[in-house]
Amino acid sequence: MQSEGPRVLLVEPFYGGSHKQLIDLLQQNVPECCACTLPAKKWPWRARTAALHFSQSIPSCSSYRVLFSSSVLNLCELVALRPDLARLKKVLYFHENQLVYPVRRDQERDFQYGYNQVLSCLVSDVVVFNSVFNMDSFLSSISSFMKKIPDHRPRDLDLLIRPKCVVLYYPVQFPDVSRPYRCPSSGDQQEGPHESSSEPGTEQRAVGERDTGAPMKPLHIVWPHRWEHDKNPELFFSTLIKLKEKQVDFHLSVLGETFTEVPEIFSEARRQLDPHVQNWGFLSRDRYLQVLLQADVVVSTARHEFFGVAMLEAVHCGCYPLCPKALVYPEIFPAEYLYSTPEQLCKRLQGLCRRPHLARTHVTKVDTTTFSWTSLKERFVSLLSDECP
Structure with a gap:
């Protein structure tokens, strides 16, 4: 027995x-x-x-x-x-x-x-x-x-x-979240219940009227990774600095955990990108999810990724993903979300910055329930x- x-x-x-x-x-x-x-x-x-x-x-x-x-x-x-x-x-x-x-x-x-x-x-x-x-x-x-x-x-x-x-x-363990109701042609956001798409594992933003005449709110880009060299922050920040030099407008949230040795690029990037920064540094879980719900695009520039919880959580919260065409990403993300070169990443972000509604109305083709x-x-x-x- x-x-x-x-x-x-x-x-x-x-x-x-x-x-x-x-x-x-x-x-x-x-x-x-x-x-x-x-x-x-x-x-x-x-x-x-x-x-x-x-x-x-x-x-x-x-x-x-x-x-x-x-x-x-x-x-x-x-x-x-x-x-x-x-x-x-x-x-x-x-x-x-x-x-x-x-x-x-x-x-x-x-x-x-x-x-x-x-x-x-x-x-x-x-x-x-x-x-x-x-x-x-x-x-x-x-x-x-x-x-x-x-x-x-x-x-x-x-x-x-x-x-x-x-x-x-x-x-x-994906959070039970609702997207903010937002109008892509307006800077205002109205909190309200979100009706998810009939396709499992996808999130879609409700779209309001576009003829309000209000200025379009800048694209909100989020980078939710550990502040370490293997996540290649140098590529991410150099790309955003190029966008700034092109006078392309955007909002930026840089999240994730920091450890004893933070790469020097973070302090320099904060100085150069400060006018665009909405959030900078580690947040509580609730606040972190709020930022993901408000963001439009989530970016990975990783040199190392064997799975990638942060990217999937952001997608679950409705963000449009951009990932390297390498590592684990082609296994999880369809080809339309992958970039092969730094130039491609810059071009994709520039296009979305100029037409934010493309990200805001997009239904992400990733079934997150597969990974739940x-x-x-x-x-x-x-x-x-x-x-x-």
């Missing part, structure tokens, strides 16, 4: 952001879960040493049947130190992968992080990626990554790992069942 107690052990060395949201969702919605976590601080040290900590802090429990962890954890070390956990069904979830995570110079890439992820895959029973791009980029990079080893290199590791791999999109917790819940429940993969 199975002992009473938790059946699923959730282990998260970096309990913050999207990692925390996923653990919380699973703990709230999957029966018989318990979680062991560490605060989201000092990521490199979490990746290096969390396994030893958890080997001492995870209580022994005969009822455990499934172990779920993000790929920050060196799962290989944990199960070696805790043989009682090695017998469990081991599920490894990749929010990102360190084989292609961008660094400024390849010499700066710490081999150990990617190596740990490969080892963790080898001891896992199921390896889950949050996008096809994440999975393919990881598997296709293993061979060249292992060539960094001076000699006696392992071979065909991708062939051992691939059969274990599945793609399960990150489950977003409601749609993905059953797959996660199945993933954390006792059944062997």
Whole structure:
């Protein structure tokens, strides 16, 4: 007879952001879960040493049947130190992968992080990626990554790992939002209920009369990403400065979290773009959603993106997306929302700035329900069942 107690052990060395949201969702919605976590601080040290900590802090429990962890954890070390956990069904979830995570110079890439992820895959029973791009980029990079080893290199590791791999999109808890009722030919906004389109996962703005004679409100552009170099703020701000030099009018909201080292471009961009700025910096959740509801266009200039919650949330709130034709974006966004070059991005934004109603009346062709917790819940429940993969 199975002992009473938790059946699923959730282990998260970096309990913050999207990692925390996923653990919380699973703990709230999957029966018989318990979680062991560490605060989201000092990521490199979490990746290096969390396994030893958890080997001492995870209580022994005969009822455990499934172990779920993000790929920050060196799962290989944990199960070696805790043989009682090695017998469990081991599920490894990749929010990102360190084989292609961008660094400024390849010499700066710490081999150990990617190596740990490969080892963790080898001891896992199921390896889950949050996008096809994440999975393919990881598997296709293993061979060249292992060539960094001076000699006696392992071979065909991708062939051992691939059969274990599945793609399960990150489950977003989209807010229940209503767009402001706005007239594209007027600077005024009237708050009111929004009737969503009959197409699932799309948002459409109600359009008022256009013959009011009032001046058109400038296009509101939002950039809702972490203030770090991998999100390529340099491209975003240089594009907006070009628009300013062309005397193209727009409003700007730069949101997202800041960390210890903020790229210098942010202070210089704030100085140059100040007349256009509506919001600048991290906001409360409620205020953040209000800004997304008021914005017209959401832009990504990322050099790194394995999924992209911020872009999908903005689309859910009704923003017109512009994304690089690279990384995960072609997997999620139709071609009309993708740009290939900085020049294309500038041209697209310039056109929308001059005709804001095109963004304001557009029905975005992205079905956000595909990426919702409601749609993905059953797959996660199945993933954390006792059944062997």
